[in-house]
Amino acid sequence: MLQKLRNKKGFTLIELMIVVAIIGILAAIAIPNFLNYQCKAKQAEAKQSLGTIAKSEVAYFAEFDTYSNDLGDIGFATVGNTRYTYSVTGANGTLFDANATATINGNADLWTINENLSLVNSTNACQ
Secondary structure (H helix, E strand, O other): OHHHHHOOOOOOHHHHHHHHHHHHHHHHHHHHHHHHHHHHHHHHHHHHHHHHHHHHHHHHHHHHOOOOOOOOOOOOOOOOOOOOEEEEEOOOOOOOEEEEEEEEOOEEEEEEEEOOOOEEEEEOOOO
């Protein structure tokens, strides 16, 4: 009779509970990191678009000796669905600030670039 019990195959409840606990710990570590990487990937749109706006402003300045507040004047337009909204403020001859704003995962995200090509993330949605 004792030999019949030893030959049974399968997992005990304790072994299954240990596996579930290990999976839970790994998920608790991995999910926040994944969400942070996903957020940073979304920010790539703002960085790329603001770089394009800044280069277009420099080209516009070379031709007209002033910066423009109108994205249409500098030839910038977005295609498709974008997460960020773009604007140019403070363009007054030799200065400009281009802004990209969005809400990512419920948090505000604000990027700014100026005539010196200084890119700043003043309000970061990624933790």
